[in-house]
Amino acid sequence: MxxxxxxxxxxxxxxxxxxxxxxxxxxxxxxxxxxxxxxxxxxxxxxxxxxxxxxxxxxxxxxxxxxxxxxxxxxxxxxxxxxxxxxxxxxxxxxxxxxxxxxxxxxxxxxxxxxxxxxxxxxxxxxxxxxxxxxxxxxxxxxxxxxxxxxxxxxxxxxxxxxxxxxxxxxxxxxxxxxxxxxxxxxxxxxxxxxxxxxxTGSTLPSPMGYNSQQSLAKWLFHSDARTSIAAFQSARFTTLPRLHWLSAAKASDNDCMNGGEMMAALDAHFNTGSRPQLLAAMDETGWETERFFVVPDGWPAPEPSSQSS
Structure with missing residues (x-):
């Protein structure tokens, strides 16, 4: 769709x-x-x-x-x-x-x-x-x-x-x-x-009771592991998903996408000044999302200050 x-x-x-x-x-x-x-x-x-x-x-x-x-x-x-x-x-x-x-x-x-x-x-x-x-x-x-x-x-x-x-x-x-x-x-x-x-990433944790197994489990990784993990993605283009874009598959223009090095620099800058996990999407050459993943601070799951439920 x-x-x-x-x-x-x-x-x-x-x-x-x-x-x-x-x-x-x-x-x-x-x-x-x-x-x-x-x-x-x-x-x-x-x-x-x-x-x-x-x-x-x-x-x-x-x-x-x-x-x-x-x-x-x-x-x-x-x-x-x-x-x-x-x-x-x-x-x-x-x-x-x-x-x-x-x-x-x-x-x-x-x-x-x-x-x-x-x-x-x-x-x-x-x-x-x-x-x-x-x-x-x-x-x-x-x-x-x-x-x-x-x-x-x-x-x-x-x-x-x-x-x-x-x-x-x-x-x-x-x-x-x-x-x-x-x-x-x-x-x-x-x-x-x-x-x-x-x-x-790398975990074999099974899905919980009641989970819709027709939907694949996505991935999360620590900030310190992001450089290696991002390099392993088949995609060479990534974008950050703001909260109101967390629902359907993302569509991004070239101006909204970053290569792996640019994404790592953006993540480093983000985690140097805050601790909120970042939801990212790997994009294909046409700008459509192929998969999404969370990058979390190395101290996660420590609660975020003034955290708010979605």
């Missing part, structure tokens, strides 16, 4: 790209929870191509609530799809449930699916985790071995929050009343997680 417009590429990746986790394999107690059932049909593919040719409506939608937060940008893309698609109706998003002056939680998305003739409660997340070597069991790593680049997020914490709190919000009496006001009773429950898992 290499669309020319960045927003359309991100939309296609957010809503129809490879899922990070198989929701059925995550613990949700007695509830039946699955991935989002809305698939990339031919009609939706045609819609994306038309949007790529004339993306102004999508751009105007995103400009209504500009953000530097990747998670909010990801949710806005989903909201546009659910608002626009003729087979679904977006009923509400970011709908808070309150009691006694405090917020109990929010419904990410509530939509009506005409094909299933049911309302759906959809929770969304986009996350990036780096694997820490350690003991494994049954051919899988543990969820707690996968850390966010800010050293605060962890895969186990995110899954537990999604499956044991966010998707269970509708089971609370206070939330049932909110849903009833919208005419929603017993909605289908869906959780969709997108993102990437990164394994240290």
């Amino acid at each position: 290499n669309f020319s417009n960045q927003y359309v590429r991100d939309l296609a990746w957010a809503c129809f790209g490879p899922r990070l986790m198989h929701t059925r394999e995550l613990n949700s107690g007695d509830l039946s929870v699955d991935n989002c059932a809305l698939e990339l049909t031919e009609a939706r593919r045609d819609w994306l191509h038309q949007l790529d040719g004339s993306p102004s409506a999508l751009q105007e939608w995103l400009e209504r609530s500009p953000t530097r937060r990747l998670g909010l940008y990801f949710e806005a893309l989903w909201q546009y799809f659910l608002e626009t698609d003729p087979l679904v109706d977006l009923v509400a998003h970011n709908l808070a449930v309150r009691a006694n002056g405090r917020t109990l939680g929010e419904f990410d998305c509530l939509y009506y699916c005409h094909e299933r003739q049911r309302h759906v409660h959809l929770e969304l997340a986009v996350k990036y985790f780096l694997g820490i070597d350690g003991e494994t069991a049954s051919g899988h790593s543990q969820w707690q071995q996968w850390w966010g680049p800010n050293s605060v997020d962890r895969l186990d914490l995110k899954i537990n929050h999604l499956m044991n709190k966010q998707i269970q919000l509708g089971q609370r009496t206070e939330a049932e009343a909110v849903l009833a006001d919208l005419g929603i009773i017993d909605p289908i429950l869906e959780v969709e997680i997108r993102g990437y898992l990164f394994r240290k």
Whole structure:
């Protein structure tokens, strides 16, 4: 889905790209929870191509609530799809449930699916985790071995929050009343997680339980190992990916790309003045991303000062 417009590429990746986790394999107690059932049909593919040719409506939608937060940008893309698609109706998003002056939680998305003739409660997340070597069991790593680049997020914490709190919000009496006001009773429950898992270069750490094995594990490496590792890439062109370009495959012009030596100089300058991990992409000769990898400071996973979740 290499669309020319960045927003359309991100939309296609957010809503129809490879899922990070198989929701059925995550613990949700007695509830039946699955991935989002809305698939990339031919009609939706045609819609994306038309949007790529004339993306102004999508751009105007995103400009209504500009953000530097990747998670909010990801949710806005989903909201546009659910608002626009003729087979679904977006009923509400970011709908808070309150009691006694405090917020109990929010419904990410509530939509009506005409094909299933049911309302759906959809929770969304986009996350990036780096694997820490350690003991494994049954051919899988543990969820707690996968850390966010800010050293605060962890895969186990995110899954537990999604499956044991966010998707269970509708089971609370206070939330049932909110849903009833919208005419929603017993909605289908869906959780969709997108993102990437990164394994240290040279590590054999297996993927965690529930991981979508059709998506290859990406790589991470320490700054002190970057010179050797970057030289080993088949690509001779690299670019840095700013946070809001972490979703779909990158497309870069010659002016945005660096050779290996230039990239190392940029990394040295960055890590001499800060400690925030850098997400890089290796590019082919036409300017399309071939793979991406994190470079982290040698002291990682020490927490970043004033770190902020995506």
